[in-house]
Amino acid sequence: MLKSRTLFAALSLCLLASTALPAQQLPQSRFERAMQHVTLGLGVPFEMTQTTSGTSPWSYVSQQQVSTAAGYLINARVTARPLIGLEANYKGSRFTQNYTYTPTLQTAHTLGVESNITEATFGYVAKLPIHSIIQPWIAAGAGSMRFKPTPNGGQGVHIQWRATYYWSLGGDYQLAHAPVFVRAQVRQLFYLAPDFGESYLTSYAHTSTLEPSLSFVFRF
Numbered sequence: 538m539l540k541s542r543t544l545f546a547a548l549s550l551c552l553l554a555s556t557a558l559p560a561q562q563l564p565q566s567r568f569e570r571a572m573q574h575v576t577l578g579l580g581v582p583f584e585m586t587q588t589t590s591g592t593s594p595w596s597y598v599s600q601q602q603v604s605t606a607a608g609y610l611i612n613a614r615v616t617a618r619p620l621i622g623l624e625a626n627y628k629g630s631r632f633t634q635n636y637t638y639t640p641t642l643q644t645a646h647t648l649g650v651e652s653n654i655t656e657a658t659f660g661y662v663a664k665l666p667i668h669s670i671i672q673p674w675i676a677a678g679a680g681s682m683r684f685k686p687t688p689n690g691g692q693g694v695h696i697q698w699r700a701t702y703y704w705s706l707g708g709d710y711q712l713a714h715a716p717v718f719v720r721a722q723v724r725q726l727f728y729l730a731p732d733f734g735e736s737y738l739t740s741y742a743h744t745s746t747l748e749p750s751l752s753f754v755f756r757f
Contacts, residue, residue, distance in 0.1 A: 578755075582610045589730045589743070593738070609629050622664070626659075629654065651690030674706075719752070
């Protein structure tokens with residue numbers, strides 16, 4: 538009887554010990570370890586474009602004002618180390634280019650061209666070595682923007698691409714230890730003002746678009 542009680546007590550202790558120990562985790566695969574460095578962000582940028590002016594090849598004085606707009610921004614990042622990372626951006630929006638052009642010794646004319654804008658850029662990103670609840674970072678890169686006139690507001694002009702350069706500065710805040718972050722950032726894009734292939738709209742002026750935005754970022 539004493540041996541039975543001792544054996545029962547030993548089994549009970551082993552059972553309690555086994556339940557108290559944490560479950561053994563399976564080793565991660567190389568793919569799973571690599572995906573921990575990948576994030577995908579979905580955000581809404583608010584776009585404000587600089588007003589420009591210049592002279593066309595036909596000696597037309599042209600001024601260009603652009604309506605403000607909101608769009609969507611998709612960002613994918615791979616960060617091997619805090620100071621070594623790459624990103625890709627894809628953005629879509631719609632706004633109107635408002636032109637005022639004055640032929641020599643004539644009165645001023647106005648023209649508005651509504652366009653769907655898409656951006657595809659690639660860049661370098663670095664997380665700043667600052668320890669806080671918000672992880673700051675900086676990024677810079679290049680790519681292209683496509684200006685595609687809409688069927689009803691495009692005035693019959695042609696699609697145009699422009700080389701684009703950008704910088705961005707922002708910070709990520711993690712939500713309650715979940716693999717989800719809130720990202721606030723400011724981007725600025727630099728490119729040649731579009732003329733849609735029309736010489737009387739050409740100004741040879743460079744412009745920039747400032748984009749504050751808010752995003753949700755998901756880590757795999």
